[in-house]
Amino acid sequence: MLISLVLRPQISFYKFIKFTHNIKPKIMNMPQSSGLSQWLGDSFGFLIGQNNVLIAMVICFMVACLTEVASNTASTTLLMPVLAPMSKTLNVNPLFLMISGTISASLAFCLPSATGPNALVFTFKEIKVIDMLRTGVIMNILSVLVVVLGVSTWTLSILGIENNEYIDSWEP
Numbered sequence: 693m694l695i696s697l698v699l700r701p702q703i704s705f706y707k708f709i710k711f712t713h714n715i716k717p718k719i720m721n722m723p724q725s726s727g728l729s730q731w732l733g734d735s736f737g738f739l740i741g742q743n744n745v746l747i748a749m750v751i752c753f754m755v756a757c758l759t760e761v762a763s764n765t766a767s768t769t770l771l772m773p774v775l776a777p778m779s780k781t782l783n784v785n786p787l788f789l790m791i792s793g794t795i796s797a798s799l800a801f802c803l804p805s806a807t808g809p810n811a812l813v814f815t816f817k818e819i820k821v822i823d824m825l826r827t828g829v830i831m832n833i834l835s836v837l838v839v840v841l842g843v844s845t846w847t848l849s850i851l852g853i854e855n856n857e858y859i860d861s862w863e864p
Contacts, residue, residue, distance in 0.1 A: 747782060759799060765797075
């Protein structure tokens with residue numbers, strides 16, 4: 693039975709592509725339509741009026757922690773629609789939060805399940821999870837500091853953002 697399903701698929705490739713093409717916009721709009729983006733944006737209200745470096749550091753640490761248990765792509769796909777409305781709440785340029793979150797999604801150093809290379813290193817029997825966790829936490833902290841420094845200096849100057857305030861033409 694299983695072999696016949698594999699050898700003779702019941703759905704054509706065209707129908708599969710058409711289905712995934714139609715479902716993708718619905719999945720991408722779920723954070724906005726469910727109210728998740730607005731709720732998360734409002735829950736970070738304690739950052740209103742804070743220094744941009746502190747805002748970037750909180751966002752980077754949040755994304756770095758999320759990406760330890762979820763894939764980098766899934767974390768980024770989930771958080772971009774959330775960070776855009778959050779920028780309006782915090783009165784910060786959306787690019788500032790979104791670039792910080794995107795780069796921080798690549799900081800998965802702590803757990804073997806975080807990325808494929810981590811799992812490959814973990815197969816070496818002399819490395820334990822606690823060893824990876826100890827080293828990964830230090831690497832995450834240092835990497836977040838580098839990302840915050842880079843986003844706060846180079847990115848804003850490269851993109852020509854003079855004052856890091858929310859722009860009304862950016863309606864999420």
